[in-house]
Amino acid sequence: MRMELWSFIFSLNLFFAMNVVHSNSATTTTLLGNETDRMALLAFKDGITSDPLGALSSWNHTLHFCQWNGVTCGRRHQRVTVLNLSGENLLSGQTLVGTLSPAISNLTFLREIYLQQNSFSGQISQDIGRLFRLRHLNMRHNSLEGEIPSNLTHCRDLRFIELSYNEFTGKIPIQLSTLPKLSLLFLRQNNLTGSIPPQLGNVSSLISLNLRANSLVGHIPDDLARINNLKLIVLSGNLLSGTVPSSFYNNLSFLVGFVVTENQLHGTLPPNIGFSLPKLQYLLLAINQFTGKIPNSLSNVSSLELLDMGDNQFSGPVPENIGWARNLLIFELSYNYLGLGRADDLKFITSLTNCSNLNWLSIESNHFAGPLPNSVANLSTYLYWLSIGENQIYGNIPSQIGNLINLQHLGIYSTFITGSIPTSIGMLQNLQQLNLRNNSLSGKIPYSIGNITQLIDLNLGSNNLQGSIPLTLANCTKLLSLGFFGNKLGGTIPKQIIGLSSLSMALDLSQNFFTGSLPSEVGNLKILELLNVSQNKLSGEIPSTLANCKSMRELYMQGNTFRGDVSSVFTTLTSIEALDLSYNNFSGKIPKYLEGFKFLRYLNLSFNNFEGEVPEQGVFGNASAISVVGNDNLCGGVPELKLPTCPVLANDRRGKAHVSRVIIVVVSAVVCLIFLLCVPTSLYWIRKSRKKPSSLSSMEGRHLKVSYAELFKATDGFSSANLIGTGSYGSVYKGILSRIENVVAVKVLNLHLRGASKSFTAECNALRNIRHRNLVKILTSCSSIDFGGNDFKALVLEFMPNGSLEKWLHSKLDGQHQLGSLNFIKRLNIAIDIASAMDYLHHHCHTPIVHCDLKPSNIFLDEDMNAHVGDFGLAKFYPRIIQSSSEDQSSTNGLKGTIGYIAPGNNFINFHHPVYSQCV
Incomplete structure (x- = not known):
């Protein structure tokens, strides 16, 4: 998960706190109206090319313009003061389309413009500077382009500018720094370039500045620290470099949020940051090049909620009392150099038990050592993400891990953890991802794992687990990926498990001691992409039901004692890219139809009992992509394989030559007859095919290598x-x-x-x-x-x-x-x-x-x-994060890249805290 999402959330928090809700009701109809305003509104309407819901249908001559939808007039002078045609008031996807008429600048009494969540394109006219009474300008989520009008500087009463999620280019106008009442400036998600104007430091009224997701370069101006009332700075997703000015830490005592994720910043954090920024709630520094230690003073920031320092170069210990920041929701330290390799490296986890609302804890990929403390099981019951993999941690998984009842992701991988998997893990009924791979776990897989019916991804690979696969796992009908590779599991492969039709990503049972045949239920895996049963003790013939697995892209069966003729087994697996049947007892001829498998890039048939001629087309034409060694009765193939030439008897040659001559004569006659009879029909279908191209649904060339010349042609x-x-x-x-x-x-x-x-x-x-x-x-x-x-x-x-x-x-x-x-x-x-x-x-x-x-x-x-x-x-x-099932806890959605109207692709991440409730 990347924390730039939160920078967007913080801006919203202040936006909704300061925005004013305006009524769309029009004033009483009057015969007296200002003709200038009426004509300006009609000119605005003329710029609309699509109004699917008829939002402007009331804009006609039968009503006074003050009664038109989205128009509010002043009661005394009957002049337009508010224009509110926000797409948020319309149905999803049904927005106004058109350009922004320059005539809008004739509405000289206009104070507020709300045109967000529409499909306006083109540029904003410089004439907008004539609206000297303008206070609020909101045009976010459109397709506006060109430069931001510099004439906005004439709107001396302007307090709120929201132009995010457009296609504005050029630099941030320096002239904006002359607006004496500007408090919120939101320009995120555009194509702005250049540096941040230092002159913005003159806007003493500025409270929130959001420039996220542009292409800004250069240093963060030290001048911004002169804005004493500044509460929110969001600069993430740019190309900023250098260090954060020290004045930021010393002068901005009212700062609530500081978000600079995904830049090229470096430097260290001052030791006194927790004292100089006492109101800090959000400190997001991820994906930069910060170094040094995590300051102990951060423990004193009681208001701190989101702390993301991941993907940097921080080192040293984590403050043991970090849990004194009791309001922590997110604590992200992954991908750094933290830890001293000592037994007390994880002592800070015990202090985090004081954070009763902790949702997220990730310390993976660091240098932490020492035993995993049992206090992990006493962390907040609201915790839904716990990842501590790729460290030098040892000891056992706490037996009471089941206390974390809302956990959805548990990652304890690539460590030195030993012992068995606790049976209490079955209490984690909301768990969707369980990754315990590459440890030294032993014992049996607990039957209680079948209680985790929400599991999507289960990976227990590369351990020392023994026994059989518990049949209760068949209850996990949402599994997409299952990995038991590299253990000491034995017995037969349960048909209930290999028959889990939900499996679509991978089923990896390799490097174990499974015996018996491959169950026919393997045919239930119709959408599975990877099946690996290699390096076991499986035997028998491959079941014919394998033909149902038409989505299979990789199949590994090497290192068993499978037998039989495979000439008709794989005919339907036309999507296969890698096929390994080596070190088995397969016999018969190599299937010639494999020549036509256009995606096949790796084929290993070595050390079997195949015989006869090796094909030469398709994958067989690339000697580096196939292996057929260890099959003593093969011949032919491409020269690079260095196989003997296939013998042909003289009588066979004469017989074949005679037959060939007869076939040629007969076929030639038939072809001529068909040609004479079918020319008119052929011409008809040729014309039709040119008009209607064949469907790509049957095309098998999705991975063709194409050159620029081919695309040019x-x-x-x-x-x-x-x-x-x-x-x-x-x-x-x-x-x-x-x-x-x-x-x-x-x-x-x-x-x-x-x-x-x-x-x-x-x-x-x-x-x-x-x-x-x-x-x-x-x-x-x-x-x-x-x-x-x-x-x-x-x-x-x-x-x-x-x-x-x-x-x-x-x-x-x-x-x-x-x-x-x-x-x-x-x-x-x-x-x-x-x-x-x-x-x-x-x-x-x-x-x-x-x-x-x-x-x-x-x-x-x-x-x-x-x-x-x-x-x-x-x-x-993004890692999978789904709303807690607890009905007692209010939970709302954190949003990605949208405000108000929520596209289905963006409404994804859930948080359990009132700070996010204002984002819906």
């Missing part, structure tokens, strides 16, 4: 005629790859844009290991150079004939379809498709994925109007 030189869309980081072209003769979508990244390469990597990482019918399939990628020697990156995606949902909701015609005419059933089906995709990403991936940019323009419709979620350029990987 496929898209006719990336011509504008083939351009089907543009996005934040590049353009999408329609093309036809000649090798597969299918229509594809080619997403070309504009690498000149900051963040484009990161977006390319994020989308590859997100899509390479996930498969779902409602996700846009990535067929392959290209990272190369173009004809001019410049870097080139592109993604080749499944083509969606019906385009994006955005076009269907907000356009009128596209030449073939009457867009915007989706009936209720179609809309419902699309909503179900999207919900299915989100459920898969959040709950059925090995590492949960948050889309972070779910909107109609990123939802695509195939030939049958099925919805597919695409564009994972902003996707984030």
Whole structure:
């Protein structure tokens, strides 16, 4: 989990505390009205190209403009004072689309503008500076671009500026520093560049400054420390460097939140930080290069709730009395150099038992040593994340670990923990991820583990566990991944376990002592991607039901005594990428159909009893990708295998030659006859196929290696005629790859844009290991150079004939379809498709994925109007965090990248504390 999410939450906390709720009710109708205001409003309406819910339907000549929806006038002078057309007041996805008319600047009595959560594009006119009475300006979550108007400096009464989640470019206007009453400045999630203006230090009224997720560079200005009343500073997700000015720690005594995650900052924390910043609630420093010790004085900050120092270079001990900060909710220290390698390194955990609301404790990947204290079991019952892996910790898992009844993630891996798995672990009925791999645990797997019915990921690999797999594990019907590898487990593989149809990621039983045959129930694993039963004592033939596992990508069966002919076993496993059957007793001929498996990249058939000719096509054409040694009766194959030539008898040659001549004569005659009879029909189907490309659902070339030249040719030189869309980081072209003769979508990244390469990597990482019918399939990628020697990156995606949902909701015609005419059933089906995709990403991936940019323009419709979620350029990987089941504890959602309107892809993380209740 990355704590930049919290910087967004903190801004909201102050925003809702200071924002004013305004009424939309209009004043009494009057015959007298200001014609200037009426004309300005009508000009604003003219800029709206789509109003799906008729929000502006009342804007007509039958009503006085003060009675129009979203318009509030002053009672005395009948002039417009508030314009509130926030998309938050409309249904999800039904927002206003258009440009912001410069005529809005004629509403000279305007005090408040609320246009957030819409789809306004284009620029904000510099004329907005004429609104000298303006106090609140809120246009977050639109598609506004260009530079932020510098003429806002004329709005001397301006107190609140919220322009987050747009596409503004350029530098932060220095002129904003002249606004004498400005208290909140929110510019997060844009494309702003340059440095933070030191002149902002002149805005003595500033309380909250949020510049998160831009491309700002340079140092943090020391001048900001002159703003004595500053309570919140959020600078995370930029490219800031240098050290934090010492004046920040000495002068900002009212500071509540300081968030600088994901930058390039370095330096140490002052020893007296806990005394100089006594009101501090949020200190988020993750993913930087901070060094030195954690100051002992932080223990004295009684208001401290969120402390994230992960992914830095902190060293030394953790303050033993850190638990004196009793309000701690999140304590994140992972990926540092903390600890002294001493027996008392974990003494601070005992003090954390004073933190009765602690939700999160992660100290993994440090240098902590010593025994794991039993006090771990006495931590807060609200704790849902506990990770202490990759340390030099020893001792036993506390027998009372079951006290942590709300725990959802428990990671004690890669340590020196010994002893048995406590039976009380079965009391953790909310647990979803249990990772105890790579320890020295012994004894049997407790039967009580079957009580944890919410388990999704169970990993007990690389221990010394003995006995059999408990049958109670069959109760865990939500398991996606199961790992028992590298133990001393024995007996037969229970059919109840290998038949868990929920398993989709991995089932790894390798390096144990399992005996008997592979149960036929293996056929229930229809969606499993990896099955590993290697290095056991399994025998018998492979069950024919294995053919049901059509999603299998990796299958490892080596090091057993399996036998039999496999010529017909794997015919349906066309998605297989790695297949290892070595060191068994398989016999018969090597299946020739494996030549046609386009994804197969590793094949090991060594040390069996295979015989006959080795194929030469497909994976067999790459000698480095296959191994057939130890099969004495094989012949042929590519020369690199150095196998003997297959013998052919003379009589066979003469007979085959005679038969060949007969076949050639007969086939030639038949072909000529068919050609003469079917030319008209062939021409008809050729024309039809050009009009309607074949579906990609049956295409098996998703991992083709494509070059820049091929993509250049496929898209006719990336011509504008083939351009089907543009996005934040590049353009999408329609093309036809000649090798597969299918229509594809080619997403070309504009690498000149900051963040484009990161977006390319994020989308590859997100899509390479996930498969779902409602996700846009990535067929392959290209990272190369173009004809001019410049870097080139592109993604080749499944083509969606019906385009994006955005076009269907907000356009009128596209030449073939009457867009915007989706009936209720179609809309419902699309909503179900999207919900299915989100459920898969959040709950059925090995590492949960948050889309972070779910909107109609990123939802695509195939030939049958099925919805597919695409564009994972902003996707984030998050540990699985789900709301506590306790009905007594109020719990609300922490949000990622949105305010008010909550996209399904963003409403993901839950927190148990009132500070988050204002974020819904």
